[in-house]
Amino acid sequence: MDLLIVTGLSGAGKSRAIDALEDIGFYCVDNMPPKLISKVAEICLAADSKFKRVAIVTDMRGGDLFYGLFEELDELQGKGLKYKLLFLDATDQELMRRYKETRRRHPLADLTSGGIGEAIRNERVLLKPARERADYIIDTTHLSANELKQRMNNIFLDELQNGMxxxxxxxxxxxxxxxxxxxxxxxxxxxxxxxxxxxxxxxxxxxxxxxxxxxxxxxxxxxxxxxxxxxxxxxxxxxxxxxxxxxxxxxxxxxxxxxxxxxxxxxxxxxxxxxxxxxxxxxxx
Structure with missing residues (x-):
C-alpha cells in the first residue's frame, strides 16, 4: 500500500491536491486528526483491503489535535508502516490574496489579533518542522489549478516506490x-x-x-x-x-x-x- 500524508499551509491548495490524487486512484480522507492516521493505515493495509493507495490530509483545522502529528508519524515507523509526507506551500502574499478573494476564515484567526497576515505567519512557524520533514514540497504560488494537477500527476501517477x-x-x-x-x-x-x-x-x-x-x-x-x-x-x-x-x-x-x-x-x-x-x-x- 502507498500511504501519503498531506499537510501544509492553509490556502496553499490541499483541496485541489486531493482532487488530483483522487483522479489517479488514491482513496483520500480530508481533515483527519493525527491520532487516527495509524489506525486508518492499519485498516487499509489489511490483506482483504481494496485500498492500495491512500492519501490523508491533516492540518491546522484540527486545532490542538494537530500537534500530535510527529508522534503519530514516529508510531507509523515503529509499526513498520511506510509513508511519504507531502507539504503544500505558498508565499505569505499569495495566501493573503487567496483569503481575501474567498473570504474564508483562517483556522488560526481566533488566536491572533493581527488579522490574516499574522495568522499566516504563526501557522508557518508551527508547520516548519513538518516542512523540514517532508518528502515532497510543492510551492503553489505560481501554479494554476491545472498546473498543480499536472505537478501532482508527475510525482504520483507512477508508483511511489519507483525511486527518486x-x-x-x-x-x-x-x-x-x-x-x-x-x-x-x-x-x-x-x-x-x-x-x-x-x-x-x-x-x-x-x-x-x-x-x-x-x-x-x-x-x-x-x-x-x-x-x-x-x-x-x-x-x-x-x-x-x-x-x-x-x-x-x-x-x-x-x-x-x-x-x-x-x-x-x-x-x-x-x-x-x-x-x-x-x-x-x-x-x-
Missing part, C-alpha cells in the same frame, strides 16, 4: 524563484534570444532558439559542467533517501535560455535512466 523522482523546471526570475527547488541554476549570463527579432516570440522548445542559445563556447561549457555536477550529486541524494529532487534553471523571463537548458538536462538525465520529468513554469507568460 527528478523534476527539471525552467522559470523566469522576474516571476520569482521556485521555493521548492533543491538546486537553482542561473543562465542569465548567456546570449539572450529575446533581443533577436526573429526569435523573440519563440521559446526554447523551438530549434532555432536552442541553436542560438547553444551556439557559444560558454553555453556548451556551462552545460557540460552542470551535467557533471548533477551527475555527481544525484547518487548522494539517493544515498540519503531523498524521494524527490527539484532542479530549477532560471533566466529573465523563463521562455528561452532556461527552457533550452532545462530540456538539455532533462534529456541527459533521461538517457541515464532516471525517473525524470520536465516542466516549463513560465513559458506561456
Amino acid at each position: 523522482l527528478i523534476n527539471v523546471m525552467s522559470f523566469g526570475f522576474k516571476y520569482g524563484s521556485p521555493a521548492e527547488a533543491d538546486l537553482v541554476f542561473d543562465v542569465r549570463c548567456l546570449p539572450n534570444p529575446y533581443y533577436v527579432d526573429a526569435l523573440k516570440n519563440k521559446t526554447g522548445l523551438d530549434q532555432e532558439v536552442r541553436d542560438y542559445v547553444m551556439n557559444s563556447s560558454s553555453s556548451m561549457e556551462l552545460l557540460d559542467k552542470l551535467k557533471d555536477l548533477i551527475g555527481f550529486l544525484i547518487p548522494l541524494y539517493q544515498k540519503e533517501g531523498k524521494s524527490q529532487l527539484m532542479i530549477a534553471v532560471g533566466c529573465t523571463g523563463g521562455k528561452h535560455r532556461s527552457v533550452t537548458f532545462a530540456e538539455n538536462i532533462y534529456h541527459y538525465l533521461s538517457e541515464q535512466g532516471g525517473n525524470v520529468r520536465v516542466v516549463h513554469r513560465d513559458i506561456a507568460k
Whole structure:
C-alpha cells in the first residue's frame, strides 16, 4: 500500500491536491486528526483491503489535535508502516490574496489579533518542522489549478516506490524563484534570444532558439559542467533517501535560455535512466 500524508499551509491548495490524487486512484480522507492516521493505515493495509493507495490530509483545522502529528508519524515507523509526507506551500502574499478573494476564515484567526497576515505567519512557524520533514514540497504560488494537477500527476501517477523522482523546471526570475527547488541554476549570463527579432516570440522548445542559445563556447561549457555536477550529486541524494529532487534553471523571463537548458538536462538525465520529468513554469507568460 502507498500511504501519503498531506499537510501544509492553509490556502496553499490541499483541496485541489486531493482532487488530483483522487483522479489517479488514491482513496483520500480530508481533515483527519493525527491520532487516527495509524489506525486508518492499519485498516487499509489489511490483506482483504481494496485500498492500495491512500492519501490523508491533516492540518491546522484540527486545532490542538494537530500537534500530535510527529508522534503519530514516529508510531507509523515503529509499526513498520511506510509513508511519504507531502507539504503544500505558498508565499505569505499569495495566501493573503487567496483569503481575501474567498473570504474564508483562517483556522488560526481566533488566536491572533493581527488579522490574516499574522495568522499566516504563526501557522508557518508551527508547520516548519513538518516542512523540514517532508518528502515532497510543492510551492503553489505560481501554479494554476491545472498546473498543480499536472505537478501532482508527475510525482504520483507512477508508483511511489519507483525511486527518486527528478523534476527539471525552467522559470523566469522576474516571476520569482521556485521555493521548492533543491538546486537553482542561473543562465542569465548567456546570449539572450529575446533581443533577436526573429526569435523573440519563440521559446526554447523551438530549434532555432536552442541553436542560438547553444551556439557559444560558454553555453556548451556551462552545460557540460552542470551535467557533471548533477551527475555527481544525484547518487548522494539517493544515498540519503531523498524521494524527490527539484532542479530549477532560471533566466529573465523563463521562455528561452532556461527552457533550452532545462530540456538539455532533462534529456541527459533521461538517457541515464532516471525517473525524470520536465516542466516549463513560465513559458506561456
